[in-house]
Amino acid sequence: MEEKITLNLFYMGLISAILAVLCSGIAFYRSYQEQVQEDLSRHGQLVAEAYTSLTEPSQLSRFSRQGIRITLIQTDGTVLYESAADAGTMENHLSRPEVQSALSGGSGSAKRTSETLGSVDYYYALRLPDGNVLRVSQAVSNIYQIYGDAVPYLVLAICILMIMAVVFAVLLTRRLLVPIKRLPDELDDPTLADDRSRVYPELRPFVQEIQKQRQERDSMRQEFTANVSHELKTPLTTISGYAEMIESGMAREEDVKRFASTIHRESGRLLTLISDIIRLSQLDENDAPAPMLPVDLRNLATECMDSLVPAAKKNGISFSIEGPECTVHGDKGELWELIYNLIDNAIRYNRPNGSISITLTERSICVSDTGIGIPPEHQERIFERFYRVDKSHSRSTGGTGLGLSIVKHVAEHHGARLQLESTLGVGTSITVTFPS
Ligand code: ADP
Numbered sequence: 001m002e003e004k005i006t007l008n009l010f011y012m013g014l015i016s017a018i019l020a021v022l023c024s025g026i027a028f029y030r031s032y033q034e035q036v037q038e039d040l041s042r043h044g045q046l047v048a049e050a051y052t053s054l055t056e057p058s059q060l061s062r063f064s065r066q067g068i069r070i071t072l073i074q075t076d077g078t079v080l081y082e083s084a085a086d087a088g089t090m091e092n093h094l095s096r097p098e099v100q101s102a103l104s105g106g107s108g109s110a111k112r113t114s115e116t117l118g119s120v121d122y123y124y125a126l127r128l129p130d131g132n133v134l135r136v137s138q139a140v141s142n143i144y145q146i147y148g149d150a151v152p153y154l155v156l157a158i159c160i161l162m163i164m165a166v167v168f169a170v171l172l173t174r175r176l177l178v179p180i181k182r183l184p185d186e187l188d189d190p191t192l193a194d195d196r197s198r199v200y201p202e203l204r205p206f207v208q209e210i211q212k213q214r215q216e217r218d219s220m221r222q223e224f225t226a227n228v229s230h231e232l233k234t235p236l237t238t239i240s241g242y243a244e245m246i247e248s249g250m251a252r253e254e255d256v257k258r259f260a261s262t263i264h265r266e267s268g269r270l271l272t273l274i275s276d277i278i279r280l281s282q283l284d285e286n287d288a289p290a291p292m293l294p295v296d297l298r299n300l301a302t303e304c305m306d307s308l309v310p311a312a313k314k315n316g317i318s319f320s321i322e323g324p325e326c327t328v329h330g331d332k333g334e335l336w337e338l339i340y341n342l343i344d345n346a347i348r349y350n351r352p353n354g355s356i357s358i359t360l361t362e363r364s365i366c367v368s369d370t371g372i373g374i375p376p377e378h379q380e381r382i383f384e385r386f387y388r389v390d391k392s393h394s395r396s397t398g399g400t401g402l403g404l405s406i407v408k409h410v411a412e413h414h415g416a417r418l419q420l421e422s423t424l425g426v427g428t429s430i431t432v433t434f435p436s
Contacts, residue, residue, distance in 0.1 A: 017158065039138075043068060110125075123137045235269050236270065272398065283406065291331055302321065305319050324361070337407075343356065343367055345399075367429065379422060418430065418432055
C-alpha cells in the first residue's frame with residue numbers, strides 16, 4: 001500500500017508540475033504576442049506622426065529599428081517604400097487584409113505565419129493624411145522556437161520538480177500511514193476508536209469491528225478454558241477417588257474389580273476428551289481453506305459405518321445408505337471426522353433396535369436416526385462446545401460434548417451449510433450441504 005500511495009502521489013506531483021510548466025508557457029507566449037502587437041501599433045503611430053515632416057519616402061528608413069520593417073503603400077496597392085527590400089520588385093499589396101482595413105477604417109492589424117521560416121509576422125497598418133498607407137511589421141519566433149531555447153532550463157526545472165515530488169511523496173506517505181501502522185499495537189485500548197488523533201474517522205468502523213471480534217474471541221477462549229478444566233476434573237476426580245479407595249484398602253475384595261473398570265472407563269473418556277480438545281484447537285489454528293482434493297462422501301460414509309458397526313450392534317441398530325456417488329472437494333481426514341461424529345451421535349442417541357439412514361445427493365449428505373430427538377429450545381445450541389442436552393446421557397454413552405463442534409468447524413472450513421431437523425421422541429436428521 002505504501003508503495004502504491006507513494007507512486008500515486010509522485011505521479012500526481014509530476015503531472016501537476018508538467019501541466020504548470022506547459023500552462024505558464026502558453027500564458028507567457030500569449031501575453032508576449034499581445035505585447036508585440038501593442039508595441040507595433042505604438043511604433044506605427046509614432047512613424048506616422050513623423051511622416052508629415054519627411055520630404056521623401058526613403059527617409060522612412062530612419063524609423064526601421066532592428067526587426068521592424070516599414071512599408072509605404074499607395075492607395076492602389078503599389079509599394080512606394082519597403083525597408084527590408086527593393087520596393088520596385090514588390091507585388092501589389094492592395095489585397096493584404098491590414099492594408100484593406102487601413103484604407104477603409106483608418107487602421108488595421110494582421111498576423112501571418114511564414115511557412116518557410118516558421119515565424120509569425122505581425123502587421124499594423126494605418127492610413128496617412130495624404131491617403132497612403134503606412135505599414136509596420138515584425139517577425140516573432142513561434143512558440144516552439146521560443147520553447148526550444150528554454151528546453152535545457154525546462155528539463156532542469158522538471159528534474160528538480162521530480163526530485164521534490166519523490167521526496168514529498170515519500171514523506172507524505174509516511175506521515176499518512178503512521179496512524180495505520182500503529183493500529184495493531186493500540187487495538188487493545190478500548191478508547192482507541194473514539195480518538196480522532198489516533199484513528200482516521202474512515203477507519204473507525206473497521207477498528208470497532210476488530211475490537212468486537214477480539215473481545216468475543218477472548219471471552220470464548222476463557223469460557224472454553226473454564227469448560228475444559230471442569231470437564232477434565234470430573235473423570236479425574238472419579239479416577240483418583242476410586243484409586244485412593246483401592247490403595248488405602250478401604251475397597252472390599254469384590255468391589256475392586258468394579259472400581260478398576262470404572263477407572264478404566266473414566267480414563268478412556270479422559271483420553272477421548274483430550275484428543276477431541278486437541279483436534280478442536282488444531283482446527284482453530286488452521287483456519288486456512290481446506291485443501292481442494294476430490295473426496296467421495298459415499299465411500300467415506302461406508303468406511304465410518306464399518307468402523308461403527310460394533311457399537312451399533314450392541315443396541316441392535318441397523319444402517320442403510322442411499323443415493324448417488326457424491327464427490328466434493330475438501331480434506332479427506334476432516335470430512336471423515338464430520339461423518340463419523342454424525343453417525344456416532346445417531347447411534348448413541350438412538351433407541352434400542354432403532355435405525356440410521358444415510359442419504360446422499362450430488363452435493364449433500366444427510367444422517368437421520370430414529371432416536372430420542374432434540375427439544376426445540378436446545379436445537380440452536382447443540383453445535384456449541386461442551387453443550388449437551390442431557391449431560392448424564394452424553395457421559396454414559398462416552399460423549400464429550402465436542403463432537404458437533406468439530407462437525408461445525410469442519411463444515412465451516414469447507415464452506416458447507418448445516419441443517420438440523422429433529423422431533424422429540426421421533427428422531428433427528430442432520431444435513432451437510434457443500435457448495436457447488
Ligand atoms: P456429545 O459428545 O455429548 O454427543 P455432541 O457435540 O456430539 O456432544 O452433541 C451435543 C449434544 O447434542 C449431545 O449431547 C446431545 O444432547 C445432542 N445430540 C447430538 N446428536 C444427537 C442426535 N442424533 N439425537 C439426539 N440428540 C443429539
